[in-house]
Amino acid sequence: MSIRLRLDKPWRPLTAEEIARLPGQLGIYQVADAAGTLLYIGQAGARAPFGLRSELQRELAERGPDHKFRVEVNQQYRTRWFELLMVHQADHGGLPPDNAKNPPPNLGRLSPS
Numbered sequence: 001m002s003i004r005l006r007l008d009k010p011w012r013p014l015t016a017e018e019i020a021r022l023p024g025q026l027g028i029y030q031v032a033d034a035a036g037t038l039l040y041i042g043q044a045g046a047r048a049p050f051g052l053r054s055e056l057q058r059e060l061a062e063r064g065p066d067h068k069f070r071v072e073v074n075q076q077y078r079t080r081w082f083e084l085l086m087v088h089q090a091d092h093g094g095l096p097p098d099n100a101k102n103p104p105p106n107l108g109r110l111s112p113s
Contacts (some may be wrong), residue, residue, distance in 0.1 A: 004102065005112045009067035014060050016027050018069075024050035027073040028081050031059055031098075034066045040098035041088065043081040086110040 007030055012018045014031065029052060031040045044055040052071050061071070074080045082104065089095055090110050095103055 005110070006091075007070060007072055007084060007085065009070045009072065011070055014056065014063065014067040014069045015065070016057075016060065019053055019056045019060060022051075022056065022071065023073060024053050024054045025073045026075055026077045027052050027071055028077050028084060029056060029069055029071045030084075031057075031063065032068045034068070037094045038088070039067075041081065041084050043077045044104065045077055082107065083110070087112050090098050 007028070011032060026046065026048075028041065028043050030038055031042070032038050040059075042055055042059070043056055044052040048054040052073070056069055056071075059067070072080065085095060085099060085104065086108055087110055088099075089107070090112055094100060
């Protein structure tokens with residue numbers, strides 16, 4: 001059994017209708033522009049009243065239409081968030097643009113294959 005480090009679920013349009021279908025659970029998410037360029041990797045933690053749904057409603061309000069998202073329900077959201085950031089950094093030489101504006105402290109390094 002192989003472990004998947006990268007989030008490879010299909011992209012969904014960042015719309016109120018799509019967000020309403022999300023569970024109110026903890027997890028991580030990615031936001032991309034209309035062209036599919038990854039802009040941000042986020043987490044929906046214990047402080048988000050309705051988990052992923054709340055965080056993506058906020059993303060929609062801040063970013064507006066013409067964006068995409070994908071999610072992963074995960075109770076270990078903080079660990080998985082760090083992991084996805086480290087994988088992106090290893091694959092692309094840096095963090096996604098919106099994460100680079102406020103990088104998490106002490107982010108380690110991964111060498112994924």
